[in-house]
Amino acid sequence: MTTLSDEIIEELADYLEGCELEAREATKITDRYPGMDFDDAYAIQYAIRRRKLARGNRLSGLKVGLTSRAKMKQMGVETPIYGFLMDYFDRPEGGEIETDQLIHPKVEAELAFVTKAPLKGPGCHIGNVLAATDFVIPAVEIIDSRYENFRFDLASVIADNCSSSRYVLGGQMADPADVDMRSFGVVMERNGEVAELGAGAAVLGHPAASVALLANMLGERGEEIPAGTLVLTGGITAAVAMERGDCLNVRYQGLGSVGMRFV
Numbered sequence: 001m002t003t004l005s006d007e008i009i010e011e012l013a014d015y016l017e018g019c020e021l022e023a024r025e026a027t028k029i030t031d032r033y034p035g036m037d038f039d040d041a042y043a044i045q046y047a048i049r050r051r052k053l054a055r056g057n058r059l060s061g062l063k064v065g066l067t068s069r070a071k072m073k074q075m076g077v078e079t080p081i082y083g084f085l086m087d088y089f090d091r092p093e094g095g096e097i098e099t100d101q102l103i104h105p106k107v108e109a110e111l112a113f114v115t116k117a118p119l120k121g122p123g124c125h126i127g128n129v130l131a132a133t134d135f136v137i138p139a140v141e142i143i144d145s146r147y148e149n150f151r152f153d154l155a156s157v158i159a160d161n162c163s164s165s166r167y168v169l170g171g172q173m174a175d176p177a178d179v180d181m182r183s184f185g186v187v188m189e190r191n192g193e194v195a196e197l198g199a200g201a202a203v204l205g206h207p208a209a210s211v212a213l214l215a216n217m218l219g220e221r222g223e224e225i226p227a228g229t230l231v232l233t234g235g236i237t238a239a240v241a242m243e244r245g246d247c248l249n250v251r252y253q254g255l256g257s258v259g260m261r262f263v
């Protein structure tokens with residue numbers, strides 16, 4: 001049940017999406033609506049999604065955020081969150097990220113899943129996810145919170161589509177049975193220097209647990225993860241700020257590397 005009227009939800013969706021499309025900073029929406037709850041926040045996020053679909057953009061996947069203890073602690077929250085990915089978020093491996101389209105981007109090294117069968121909660125677990133996974137593929141998510149100076153809270157972040165902005169997939173996929181996802185190591189280098197290191201277990205103990213959680217959260221809305229869905233499971237490393245001129249290279253154990261240049 002939302003506490004905000006449909007009119008206010010649409011007005012906030014218009015405001016936040018405008019900030020995304022024009023790379024304009026937003027002020028925390030809970031300053032204006034302190035009583036808004038997570039249902040309101042997801043209603044705003046879904047309104048943004050509908051606006052993009054109506055304009056002809058295609059949904060390209062889903063993402064789960066705040067899946068690492070470090071990130072949850074940083075934000076003082078206990079709950080991971082989810083958002084959507086659109087076709088124009090997808091950028092080529094080894095390509096350029098246009099910083100003038102973004103506000104203050106940060107990068108996260110992630111393991112992405114592509115499903116081959118639907119997943120529906122409640123009760124979805126790692127076993128269901130592994131059985132329904134076509135392949136896993138390395139990914140870098142470029143998040144770009146629209147909020148001025150990162151002044152936000154969980155409801156404001158959910159409404160802002162969990163800071164989703166761009167993502168880059170690697171070229172090497174793997175059968176989930178061939179990857180030890182808990183000890184799967186990543187090394188993130190910015191401008192040739194190691195910026196972050198991590199292992200897959202940083203993501204809720206096992207990256208597949210993030211997909212299961214997404215299926216269970218969507219199940220509460222009567223939705224499922226359809227077959228053929230790309231799911232970004234959340235940062236294995238902390239998010240690292242990038243600026244124009246920076247080069248990023250992330251090495252993924254046994255799965256090659258993902259690189260990009262911020263121009």
Ligand code: 0L1
Nearest residue numbers: 065066143145157162163
């Ligand atoms: O992908 C994510 O983990 C979402 C992060 C949302 C908060 C932020 O912008 O740091």
Ligand code: MG
Nearest residue numbers: 108141234235
């Ligand atoms: Mg992420």
